[in-house]
Amino acid sequence: MSEEQRKPRRRGRIAAGVGAAVVLGTIGATMVFSVGGGDGATGGRNTPPATAPVTKGDLAATKTAPGSLAHGSPTSLRGALQGTVTWLPKSGDTITRGETLYKVDNRPVTALYGDTPMYRDLKQGDEGPDVKQLNENLRALGYTSPYGDAYTWETTAAVNAWQKGRGLKVTGSVEKGLVVFVPGTIRVGELKAQKGSPAAEAILTYTGKERSATAVLPLSDQKLARKGDSVDLVLPSGTSVKGRITGAETVSSDASDGQGGGGTPGSGDKKKTEIKVSIAIKDQKALGNLQNATVDVNFTSEVRKGVFHVPVTALVARTGGGYGLEVTEGGTTRTVPVELGMFSNGQVEVRGTELRPGMKVTVPA
Structure with a gap:
């Protein structure tokens, strides 16, 4: 047997930094490998330094987009009472139903839940969605108030009891500005006023209590932003948290093609259209103390059900x-x-007649 015949046969293993580059698969993964000898059993080779199992299951392809974690877009609150601001919460405080938003002439302005703003004084005989909200809130706070959108004598009695408990003048009616309807528990953002400021001006901004995320996708990936779909958010710590898409909207921004000068008309500036995706996060505890942060958002672009897959290596x-x-x-x-x-994600779908789940395949140590 010649010296050449005694040399062990080698195969090219896909690895980084060796040989020629080749593009493989539907995701466009670029891999580099070395090309070597033929096939066949290696007989007496020592046990490989490392192995991985052949797995049968679902394989999901993902696309990563930049995102941001925050408490949502702020809403501005402007006072509707004449007087002087005598107390304010702190930025970052959370305020729930029945609690004080701020005080005017030492009278508490109360947060209640609802979508219809307080646009008038409310009194017995009034009807409407704002009255319905008031009745619902009084019941939620433990007062006996009727169902429906009518301000009845029962509403008056409940308001009297509520006013007494809040230290307000007992009138049986609700003055515009002493109640602010908000969507739910809120988080105080920026304080616009200070003690001593006129009350009928900007007071503060607020957001929802829960943190959510937004991500931006190119218009070509609009199909990834399906309402109700799950996404994975990768936090700065590397921890992955589940999110759910709650909505998507098309947004435009100015984008220069690099040929213009100073953004003047006809200079080459163009409108860039993208998809802004809103994401809800159920497990708020998993976010820890993060308030505002940059995150990576992994969208599922394709799922293969019940396929064999192994590490790419x-x-x-x-x-x-x-x-x-x-x-x-x-x-x-x-x-x-x-x-x-x-x-x-480092895995590749493989098909072959000799494959079975649990087979051990060699991988680089």
């Missing part, structure tokens, strides 16, 4: 073309030919 290039896996069994290895499918 398990692939070896076969002589004559194609790819295989080095399967280790009983202390020996053999090459199993496979066809490649989808790539995702």
